[in-house]
Amino acid sequence: MKEQYRSGFVALIGRPNVGKSTLMNHVIGQKIAIMSDKPQTTRNKIQGIYTTSEGQVIFLDTPGIHKPHSKLGEYLVQTAHNAFKEVDLILFLVDAAEGLGAGDRFIMENLRNVNTPVFLVVNKIDQVHPDQLLPIIDQYRQKFDFAEVIPISALQGNNTSTLLQLILNRLPEGPQYYPADQVTDHPERFIASEIIREKVLELTREEIPHSVAVIVEEMKMRENGNTLFIRAEIFTERKSQKGILIGKQGGLLKEVGKLARQELENLFGSKVFLDLWVKVKKDWRNEDFLLKQFGYHDQEDYS
Known part of the structure; x- marks a missing residue:
């Protein structure tokens, strides 16, 4: 194992349609998770693997957390909740254009009982004026103590390299779980x-x-x-x-x-x-x- 090589599991959580799949596909460099403008597109935990000489990040793109209306909906929400305790780090994605909503408050309440560090990832910053960004971030900071706050545009790739470096810095020393050229564990x-x-x-x-x-x-x-x-x-x-x-x-x-x-x-x-x-x-x-x-x-x- 290389000295200081870091590796770990990172959950992407958030309301439906905040851009979780878009972010993971951008980071991995090819489509792993399907994308749609319809909510609840992601049904299974999609495992995407990002590998560099510094470390390896295994992403779990969980279903959007929502109020379930069927057994499938209950399964989707439980899948997302299970990810909280399985990982080394949680990325809580929010939509800058929509701002703080009831769904975000619901998720943050669920995160209060979790010991895992949480990054607030403010996505879709390309859709808001820069002057609006700090007030939006402050709304979330008043509700939860985040380990980091990173504004990004997953679609355009803005600030995603900074996000990746902060993730690697936070992960523990560990092995390379998957070969360097493998990008998912799904068949x-x-x-x-x-x-x-x-x-x-x-x-x-x-x-x-x-x-x-x-x-x-x-x-x-x-x-x-x-x-x-x-x-x-x-x-x-x-x-x-x-x-x-x-x-x-x-x-x-x-x-x-x-x-x-x-x-x-x-x-x-x-x-x-x-x-x-x-x-x-x-x-x-x-x-x-x-x-x-x-x-x-x-x-x-x-x-």
């Missing part, structure tokens, strides 16, 4: 399913996104050696939603497949044959056995 099937789900979120209306789950049932290189075959099933809760997802003469599903295939080909560096099917699993978000089937179950500690 390729999971990443493929998330990319497909992202395209569904982009193309569907409000009543569809949260009722969708994607499972990659088959993923293999064809005998010609240059085409990756992926068969995935898109599950929704009602027949009416299935019709919307397929679209007139299959148009919407074809567009989902087109966009997903383009991104998957860039990711895997080969041609992709994508075979998509839409199926109905009634009220799956409130059925424990279906939640487990779709991968939303208690996860082992990472620390």
Whole structure:
């Protein structure tokens, strides 16, 4: 082990849509977590790995903390809460453009019982006038004793290098947990399913996104050696939603497949044959056995 090499686990927490996935993707240098303008896009703890000669940071991008309205919602919130006790450092992301809200107060109340140091990361500073920034920060400082306060723009990359250095300085001495060129611990099937789900979120209306789950049932290189075959099933809760997802003469599903295939080909560096099917699993978000089937179950500690 190199002298003073630092490593550890860092949770990204915050209200839905504050830019957690955007920040992690920027830091890692490629897409690990899917991004959407719809809340609760992140459902699983996405593990992203940032490695330098100084140390290694393993990020857990948790679901946005919100008031749950289904068993899936309860699972998402519990996943985020579990991250508090699993990590060496917590990054609490807030939206500078929105300012202090009830959701932020709720999160800070939950953090009061946590011994882990907390950084306040004020995101989207590109959307506010510089004169507004200090008063916004003061609002949060009056409510909680943060170890550091760092204003950034995850989308534009402003001040993210400073944030990374402060994170490394705070982590304990430790080993390199993962190879230097590894950027996530998720299997390729999971990443493929998330990319497909992202395209569904982009193309569907409000009543569809949260009722969708994607499972990659088959993923293999064809005998010609240059085409990756992926068969995935898109599950929704009602027949009416299935019709919307397929679209007139299959148009919407074809567009989902087109966009997903383009991104998957860039990711895997080969041609992709994508075979998509839409199926109905009634009220799956409130059925424990279906939640487990779709991968939303208690996860082992990472620390």
